[in-house]
Amino acid sequence: MDDKAKRYLRQYLETLGNNKRKKYISFSSGYFCADEKNAEICSDLILKGIKTASCSMKYWYSEGEEIMPVVGHLHVVTDWQGNPTSIIETISVTECRFCEIDEEFAEWEGEGDRSLEWWHKSHWEFFSKECEELDIEPSENMLIVKEIFRVVYNLNS
16 A cells, blocks of 8 residues: 555544544555546546445455455555545455346446446456456356445545
8 A cells, every 4th residue: 555545544544433443454555447547437436426336356366366355444445546535445245156246236336337237248348358368268157256335435525
């Protein structure tokens, strides 16, 4: 986590009482998505309360590339340039197969037209590119880690 994100996180934590502050032990920072345009869109959707969920391939966690998300984790959301825009708290972490994503989760992801059809098409393209880079085969049965979160802090709150 860079200094800007650390300062932003510290600002939030200082608004909390000692007991509540102590419950947070897991922190990260960064933007959503893999390109500037979508990182900015996601940051804005999170600020507006439209995007309240995200997902990743389980592969990243099972292969040790990433740390498995946990309930209570605080994430400083940044724009593409690394400027903090909000802090989200993970409130649910579950797993399912790609083909088991439902309309409700697609809506919570908040992107595109928020339909399951849009989610399926865009995420299949995204995950297929990741799989190609990893030299693994994408599958409707690949495991997905779903995160539900809520905004707990932004400079306008």
